Amino acid sequence: MTGRLKSVALALLAPAIAIVLSILVTTLVIAAVGSSPGEFWSTMFEVPKPRLRVDIVNQTAMIYIAAVAAAIGFRMGLFNIGLEGQYTIASFAAASFAGAAYLGGFANVIASLAVAMLVGAAWSGIAGLLKTTRGVSEVISTIMLNAIAVTLVGYFLNNYGVKEGNTVHTKNLEPSSTLGGFSPFEDRDGEIWALSIVALLLGIGFWVLLNKTRFGFDLRASGQSESAALASGINPKRMILISMMLSGAVAGLIWMPALFGGARNYGTSFQVGLGFLGIAVALLGRNRPVGMLFGALLFAFLSVKSNDLTFGTDVSPSIVQITQGVAVLAVVVTYEVVRRWRTRLEQRAVSRELTGTTAGATS
């Protein structure tokens, strides 16, 4: 029992050190540019207003979905840096499909989600195919596919989008296909988007898949040792393709809560950068479902609260990007340090065990 407690404490050690470090670095940076760190932290740690609480929940949901998508790749040993492109093109496709209103009401929502997943999977599948057939590193191919996705979406929007003022967007959703959400506070404080629940379901699904299923075992085994996975009968190419596509399918869902929650179309309100945030949060949460939840919450909190900085302080809201970046770096480094330390403890335990038993065995 104490062993279990100890391992939980060890698991929390790395993130704790990382957070302290990132607070320290942020404070130093703010002080170095001559602003007041005290003002910054008191603004940041102030209890958020109701509408910000709603925003934090919504942002957490989207970041979390992105983190799950990244984690699927990471656990397999793949670096899917192309989440950004995958959810961009998938969001555009789903918004176009939903706006075209082939189906009505809720059926339209479900079908659009399917479109988002399919398009995301197809887009990441290109990288998967390139890796399995031509040996192209997924890091390179997904970065290039990001650029291609953005250009492609821009092209379609320019040519087939609805023009309004200086902007273009996809056709607006029919009111029957918007899901809205649930208002925990007053109406003007906004709604927690209905599809935020997708994040929760994905988190649970990810945990079950990884820890309870054969597929999850194969995925983790491939990520830990490709050669051992091969010898155990796992087809590495098939695993690469499937996990890449799964990652892309989940990435396709990243922006869906916003689309059906209030955005109504793919246009100026499309939020870029969630894919990269997801990668950062997956690293922060060590690809663990619960860890990533806290990571997503932290990032959402920092991003949303940073808006207050612009009023109360001299500090630019962009500073929280430093906090976020340092947190990720620090977590990666401290985790590795803690891991080594832990391995040492474990090996000591084994040596103890051996000296204990062999004393009897050899006599």
Add this chain to the structure above:
Amino acid sequence: MPSAVDAVQLRGIGKRFPGVVANHDVDVTIRPGTVHALIGENGAGKSTLMKILYGVQRPDDGTIAIEGEQVVLKSPTEAIEVGVGMVFQHFMLADNLTVLENMVLGAEKLHGIGDGARTEIRRISDRFGFDLDPDVLVERLGVAARQRLEIAKVLYRGARIIILDEPTAVLVPQEVDALFENLRELTSAGNSVLFISHKLDEVLAIADDITVMRRGTTVGTADPATATKQELAELMVGSELPSPETEESTVTDTVQLSLSDVTLTDEFGRNLLSDLSLTIRRGEVLGIAGVEGNGQAELVETIMGMRIPTAGRIMLGDEDVTHWHTRRLREAGIGYIPEDRHRHGLLLDAPLWENRILGHQTRPPSSKGMFINRRGARKDTERIVADYDVRAPGIDTPSRALSGGNQQKLIVGREMSGDPVLLIASHPTRGVDVGAQAAIWDHIKRARRAGLAVLLISADLDELIGLSDTIQVILRGRFVGTFDPAKVTPQDLGTAMTGGAA
């Protein structure tokens, strides 16, 4: 012949490492002009000690004196400067360079890179009988010549104390004899050799002094003139030495595995395996002998479905499995003990019970339908740990933390579970301690009695002869001879392995 100054004096050397057996209170004295053998099971601390002597690692305690001078060695460069050189088990040579070029690489300042160097190489080669032509490409050299080149390299750099890490592991018996001749030349010229091995016959044949290590420390010295193998082994393991002994034949008439004219071609169209045919019956152990790199690994990977043969047919029982994939073959009852357990046999950071699942993902007790059966896998891991004497604090310990022997016992236990019909055992006792080796041999023999068909690949001829019902020798991807282990000698096998008349 007592000498005024010892070549090497190690006193009270200690090295603490995360968990694994390190060194403590190690004392070794090497007299000048002698071959000093350092023996011990794998994991006894031999490699740590030689890394300390070669400056790769620094000791936490103790002192090193080279030719009477106390030294602190921070790097191999510093070790070379005081006259200590080392030849690793895995050669560090550039194939596409000549002997001369390999020799001067990194030591250009000593004798230049031209005729001066050439003369020096010839001098070393002639003096010790190395038979090295400076202008020959290394890729054209055999294993033994490469080894001589490595030794010459060390001498060229001025070493007087030469550490040889298991130098005979890659050699056939005749080559071993030649190497020993060279070593005698070396010592007669006043050089000292630290000879690391766990092959007791060889040690007794060559060494002037013997130091035995166990559990990280030196447990005694022996005089080769009077010591016996049995005594040395007892010092090494602290108990009696087991040896594999073939029992009564259990070979049946039922063919379990047959290969007919299997050929495997690489991407450049070269044959890795040529027209291999073999049959293994239930209750039969077929041993494959050969110098490493002659197609053994490819043969195993082809049978295991990791490579698909270019031509030929593989039958498992009555089924044609030529194009089956690894998982399907495993499901059909093939157990697989891979050559490199770290790369192919284990998930080092996963707990033991997850390693129990590896390779058995689709079969009970590891899984139920699409799901992993955690309880079943854990329970069966407990069984393996108990039955196969895997020494670990618990089944949640990551496999990385286990010693090599215990890792291997876990793998053997896993591959024997689920009633396999065929076991592919690739170097099943390589790098494991003597206790684990005996246990693994016992398990293989017991399974054979129960009707298991076994393909055994090993570099240890004693193991092959002791366990096999038939031995096939493989050379350059072809079978070049079939032997009856009851009659064959290691010399016969050695001749066949190197391409002499069978």
Add this chain to the structure above:
Amino acid sequence: MATLALAGCGGGSDSEGGGGDKPAASDDVCKTADGDGPKIGLAYDVGGRGDQSFNDSAYAGMEKAVSDFDATCIEGEATDGEAESAREDRLRNMAESGATAIVGVGFAYSESVNAVAPDFPEVNFAVIDGFDPDDTANDNVAYLGFAEEQGSFLVGVAAAEKSQSGTIGFVGGVNNELIQKFEAGYTAGAKAAKPDIKVEVQYIQESDLSGFGDPAGGKAAATGEFDKGADVVYHAAGGSGSGVFDAAVEAGEGNWAIGVDSDQYLTATAEQKPFILTSMLKRVDTATYNFAKSIDEGKPLVSYTVYDLKQDGVGYSSANESAITDLTTSIDEYKAKIISGEITVPTKP
């Protein structure tokens, strides 16, 4: 995080790369103003104050309004890749803190203003370059647009008259409707001044907004045009413009570049300055000031307003006096003709 910067070109299609240091806080009029006039809220686009372009121009208009109407003010800045909700929150914060006139700088505020405005009927909103994204008209929102084609027409005249070679160039950041307006006006102006002039047109990106933040791409496009014989190149490429100026510097004496949005002669490097013929001015300051003025006068602007030459909403700069002096008479003639309606400038190429 560097990764976030990659994603950050969403909102600011017209914004300038700039690069000047942020002004010290003590320079900020909002810190010191304590009059009893209207309270103005200014929600910047990405880049914020100190961008030497769009946002700074809006600030200049507000600063003037503060002193003229004894107003107070509050500012808020957008971050890269921020959520739609962050923009809404910024506007709500301003409204809740008592701002009665709130300006969203950049069309990216169109949606958020549309969402927030109904909740604050007593507050007036304006969106620079904005539009109403739905069918329900908002009676407390003004959409302030510009006749960029008219300003571009004037610099087109300047380019054609300055050109010795008979070829001039245009570099657009992204090939979209907005930037095509610049191209159309520029070409029309040039042809009006010299009917046989040749105009080389290059867009840095077909659709990706990164074309507004890619100085290397701007330089490559402009260099290509100089190589084809152009000796004056006009850019409507935001932050990529500095690359266009560098290309002119490299092309050497006798070659010129024309800036956009703000008077880029004032913010260019010493090396670039002599090569900047003029800039097409988009008077965000005027629009901001006029909006504040309308509030002060109790007749708030609502719905669409287009700032054109007549209202001094667009124009050209004559900061580089020695270069432009000879041309001003001619340019001003065309300006008068456009104002009188004698010339209608096309908005599509």
